[in-house]
Amino acid sequence: MTQQDTYGPFEVDQQIVAKCRYYVGQIGGRFYELLGKERKITGVRCETCDKVYWPPRSTCGRCFSMLGEKDLVVIGPEGTLETFTRIAYEEPVHPKKGPLIYGVIRLDGAGSGMAHLIGGVDYDALKIGMRMRPVFNRDPKGTMLDIDHFEPVG
Ligand SMILES: [Zn+2]
Numbered sequence: 689m690t691q692q693d694t695y696g697p698f699e700v701d702q703q704i705v706a707k708c709r710y711y712v713g714q715i716g717g718r719f720y721e722l723l724g725k726e727r728k729i730t731g732v733r734c735e736t737c738d739k740v741y742w743p744p745r746s747t748c749g750r751c752f753s754m755l756g757e758k759d760l761v762v763i764g765p766e767g768t769l770e771t772f773t774r775i776a777y778e779e780p781v782h783p784k785k786g787p788l789i790y791g792v793i794r795l796d797g798a799g800s801g802m803a804h805l806i807g808g809v810d811y812d813a814l815k816i817g818m819r820m821r822p823v824f825n826r827d828p829k830g831t832m833l834d835i836d837h838f839e840p841v842g
Contacts, residue, residue, distance in 0.1 A: 705780045715744045724828030731763045742798040764795035769818045774811050793820050808839035
C-alpha cells in the first residue's frame with residue numbers, strides 16, 4: 689500500500705502543539721494575584737448589564753463597556769455543576785494525565801459557568817446541579833490551575 693492509497697492528495701495526519709505566552713491584561717493579572725495569594729475567586733461585574741464574568745475580562749460582551757479593577761467582585765467559592773464529561777485519553781493540551789473529568793461550574797454570583805477539572809469523586813457519582821467547591825493548589829503559580837480542581841461539597 690502506498691501513501692497515496694492511505695491518504696488523499698491533500699490530507700496529512702498531523703498534530704500541532706503550540707505553547708504560547710500572552711499578557712493577561714491588568715484585570716487578568718489582578719485576578720490571578722487574588723487567586724494565588726489570597727485564594728479569592730473574582731469575577732468582573734458590568735454595572736450596565738448587571739452581568740458578572742468569570743474569569744474577569746476587560747470588556748463587556750453585551751454592551752462593550754470597559755471593565756476594570758473597580759468592577760471586580762468576589763464570587764463563589766462554591767458553585768453549581770452545570771455539566772460534565774470524562775476524557776479517557778491523554779493529549780498534551782490537558783493539564784494532567786488522564787483519565788480526567790471536566791465540568792462546567794457556575795460559581796455563586798457568576799453570570800455563567802466555566803470549565804475546570806473535577807476530582808475527588810467517581811464519575812458515576814456526579815450529577816448536574818451538585819454543589820461544588822474549589823480545591824486550591826498548595827503551590828500557586830499564577831495560573832487557572834491555582835484552583836487544582838473542583839469537588840463535590842460534603
Ligand atoms: Zn455590559
